[in-house]
Amino acid sequence: MIAMVDCNSFYASCEQVFRPDLWGKPVVVLSNNDGCVIAANKEAKQLTHIPMFEAVYKIKHILEKNKVTFFSSNYTLYGEMSQRVMNILGTFSPNVEVYSIDEAFLDVDGMAHLDLRAYGFRIKEKIFRYTGLPVGVGIAPTKVLAKLANRLAKKQEGHDQVYIMDTEEKRLAALQWAKIGDIWGIGRNHVRRLNAIGIYKAIDFVKLPLAWVRKEMTVVGERLWRELRGEPCLEFTTVPKPKKAIGTAKSFGQKLPDLERIEEACAYYISEVAEVLRAQKSCATYVQVFIVTNYHSKVDKQYSKSKTVKMPIPTNDTFALISEARKALHHIYKPGYRYKKVGVNLTGIIPQEYVQGNLFQQLPETSKKELIRTFDRLNIKFGKSSVASGMIGTRIEEWELIKRERSPRYTTQWRELLKIGRSG
Amino acid sequence: MDSPTYGKIQQTSDRHAPEVSKQTGFPSAATHYMEMPIDLHKELAIHKDATFYIRVDGDQWKQHRIFHNDVLIVDRSLQSRFGDLGLVVQDGEFKAMRIGFGEEEEYVLWGIITYIIHYAR
Numbered sequence: 001m002i003a004m005v006d007c008n009s010f011y012a013s014c015e016q017v018f019r020p021d022l023w024g025k026p027v028v029v030l031s032n033n034d035g036c037v038i039a040a041n042k043e044a045k046q047l048t049h050i051p052m053f054e055a056v057y058k059i060k061h062i063l064e065k066n067k068v069t070f071f072s073s074n075y076t077l078y079g080e081m082s083q084r085v086m087n088i089l090g091t092f093s094p095n096v097e098v099y100s101i102d103e104a105f106l107d108v109d110g111m112a113h114l115d116l117r118a119y120g121f122r123i124k125e126k127i128f129r130y131t132g133l134p135v136g137v138g139i140a141p142t143k144v145l146a147k148l149a150n151r152l153a154k155k156q157e158g159h160d161q162v163y164i165m166d167t168e169e170k171r172l173a174a175l176q177w178a179k180i181g182d183i184w185g186i187g188r189n190h191v192r193r194l195n196a197i198g199i200y201k202a203i204d205f206v207k208l209p210l211a212w213v214r215k216e217m218t219v220v221g222e223r224l225w226r227e228l229r230g231e232p233c234l235e236f237t238t239v240p241k242p243k244k245a246i247g248t249a250k251s252f253g254q255k256l257p258d259l260e261r262i263e264e265a266c267a268y269y270i271s272e273v274a275e276v277l278r279a280q281k282s283c284a285t286y287v288q289v290f291i292v293t294n295y296h297s298k299v300d301k302q303y304s305k306s307k308t309v310k311m312p313i314p315t316n317d318t319f320a321l322i323s324e325a326r327k328a329l330h331h332i333y334k335p336g337y338r339y340k341k342v343g344v345n346l347t348g349i350i351p352q353e354y355v356q357g358n359l360f361q362q363l364p365e366t367s368k369k370e371l372i373r374t375f376d377r378l379n380i381k382f383g384k385s386s387v388a389s390g391m392i393g394t395r396i397e398e399w400e401l402i403k404r405e406r407s408p409r410y411t412t413q414w415r416e417l418l419k420i421g422r423s424g
Numbered sequence: 425m426d427s428p429t430y431g432k433i434q435q436t437s438d439r440h441a442p443e444v445s446k447q448t449g450f451p452s453a454a455t456h457y458m459e460m461p462i463d464l465h466k467e468l469a470i471h472k473d474a475t476f477y478i479r480v481d482g483d484q485w486k487q488h489r490i491f492h493n494d495v496l497i498v499d500r501s502l503q504s505r506f507g508d509l510g511l512v513v514q515d516g517e518f519k520a521m522r523i524g525f526g527e528e529e530e531y532v533l534w535g536i537i538t539y540i541i542h543y544a545r
Contacts (some may be wrong), residue, residue: 021516021536084473130474130501132534411476417495419517420511422482 001116001139001166002148004234005089005105005123007082008134008161010153011100012041014081015071017132018410020417026068030056030405044068047170072406076384080411084131092123095237105143107236140165143234144227144310147184148174148202171230175203190217197396202228242280242349246273247288247316249343256339259330260393262291265370266329267322267391269344274318277346278376283314283355285348287321289328294340307330312361314350317372321346322391383413468539474501476535478511478518484518494542496520498535509537 007013011029016022022266025312026044028037036055047066055068063070082101089096095107110224127135138149145165152174153163165171181191183202193216199205213225223233229236250268256262266289277284298354307328315321325344357363378387385392408416469475478496488509490496498511506524512531513519520537 020513020518020532023513023516087473130471132500414477417479419478419479419481421480421484421492 001046001106001111001141001147002143002232003093003108003120003123003137003139004071004103004143004150005106005127005135005137006103006150008136009039009041010082010133011039011071011078012044013071013133014078015074015407016041016079018407022069026066028063028068028070030070030072032073034300035251037212038073070405074407076408076409076412077407081131081133083317085127085133085135088127088130089123091126092119094240095236097236101111105146105236108139116164116166117162120164121160124161134161138163138165140171141233142227144184144224145171145230147175148178148228151182168230172203175206175228176201178202180205183224183228185220188358190221193217199407224337242282242351243276244349245345245347246276246284246349247343247345248272248340249290251341252339255300255338257335259333262333262342263326263329264338264391264393266325266342266344267389267393268385269342270322270325271318271385271388271392273346274316274321275376275379277316277349278372279353282315282349283352284311284321284346285314285350286310286346287325287328288345288347289325289332289342290345291329291332291339293337297338300338301336303334303337305334307332308347313357313363314348314355316352317368318375318389322389326391383409467505468497468500470538471501474535475499479518487519488522490520490537490540491542492538496537497539497540497541500535502536502538504533504536511535511537 009027012027015029016029024043026047027041028044029039030036031038037059047068049339062068078101084100085102086096086104089104089106093106093108093111093130097107099105106123108116108119116139120139123137124135127133136150137151137160138146138151140146140149149163149165152165153161156163156177158251165174180186180194180199180202181188183205186194194200194205199208206225208225210222210225213221217224226233250269252261252265256265265300270287286308288306288308292304293300293302295302295304299388309324309328311320311324329342355363375387379385408418410418465472476498478498480490480492480494480496483492490509496511502508504510504523510521510523510524510531511518511534512521513534514529514531518534521531523533525538
């Protein structure tokens with residue numbers, strides 16, 4: 001059996017743990033740049049039909065009228081709270097697959113001697129007691145069914161956030177209950193395709209002949225079909241696969257016309273992705289840089305361009321990557337436009353031990369590697385971007401994302417601890 | 425002088441001693457006694473996944489010897505016992521309170537205050 005545990009409205013719940021004045025009240029969390037709503041708690045969803053991923057300026061009046069509290073995203077906090085949840089899950093099973101920031105699969109095989117329902121409740125209660133975060137638990141024979149059991153735990157009355165799909169009757173009832181679009185891994189296109197042939201419920205989907213599913217939905221669809229019938233097909237992966245490409249692109253806080261600020265943002269993003277690269281012990285062969293103007297604007301002239309350059313040898317050295325990215329940026333930048341976004345992408349990613357020097361290019365000497373290691377250690381100790389390449393400049397606030405309503409980093413910064421008493 | 429004990433120190437340091445003496449002369453008498461220095465986080469935050477640090481603003485809880493600017497170490501994993509200092513929520517606000525006294529009041533227990541860090545200087 002497999003358990004799927006996920007946190008209820010995770011981002012909003014993280015905020016509420018430290019804000020008892022907001023318990024039971026509507027809370028939403030905004031995307032980077034405060035552009036749109038990316039998370040809403042139950043109260044916010046019930047109250048206002050806040051459209052997810054809707055631009056904030058369009059729905060500001062709804063938020064204000066209903067006294068919805070909104071936060072800029074505080075990924076430092078969410079990441080640390082997530083780590084706590086995952087650590088606690090590790091006390092329940094030797095195999096935990098962290099699927100995303102707020103969901104994990106637990107291998108529950110070998111727990112057959114336990115009362116699974118009681119086990120599910122122990123997970124839920126321990127996580128809430130330790131962290132203040134509410135979770136739902138679904139336990140079923142396969143991953144796709146566990147995901148469905150989790151959905152039932154939350155959406156159906158009377159389960160109290162824990163649902164165990166341990167009999168054939170329960171499996172069939174769940175498939176009868178679930179719409180095809182509720183199934184994990186069935187996207188909008190497939191829903192449309194299936195609806196077109198009169199398939200609306202999960203139960204009808206599993207009755208389709210395998211040959212049809214394989215032909216129309218490839219092997220991916222076949223796996224879902226088998227998993228829904230109770231046959232495990234998706235393997236348990238406890239070690240994440242190294243990423244094949246790492247990129248980031250965020251809109252500027254304001255439109256930028258001049259090269260210098262764009263260069264700084266570009267250097268900043270390169271240092272972010274280079275950190276990821278080093279954390280997974282790999283090197284990148286290509287750097288892609290792109291810039292775009294605001295295509296929503298009706299008055300601005302439009303321009304966008306991208307360029308990919310090959311590194312002399314694959315590297316994860318922030319400084320080497322910045323210097324190549326800068327050349328690429330100079331190549332594509334044209335004055336006279338108001339740019340909205342610069343983005344970087346690292347591709348051709350290989351494990352760092354595969355990197356070879358060549359006749360013209362030597363591998364970096366140890367002192368340089370030591371510098372980068374120290375660099376990473378300082379940033380872990382003192383917080384993101386405490387030390388950075390000079391290319392990033394000091395006028396970060398002119399282009400950085402707007403995060404006006406970000407909560408304190410309660411659990412990682414001594415200066416930002418939760419304050420209680422007079423002010424709290 | 426190449427002392428055979430030197431290699432041992434090196435090995436030990438990789439496992440559990442963060443820093444090793446770099447004596448080149450007489451071999452260290454502490455060689456087999458190296459231990460990790462005290463780590464307050466390990467001692468005071470027993471359940472690290474349930475521990476939160478919280479700063480106090482104002483002297484309103486001085487009857488509990490909690491003063492302005494103190495940092496509370498709060499362990500959420502503990503079951504409350506009579507006489508514990510609890511961090512509780514009442515009417516949407518945090519409060520420090522002795523558990524078991526004046527029980528008629530309604531509150532939600534947020535965590536147990538296990539230590540109060542007070543800057544003495």
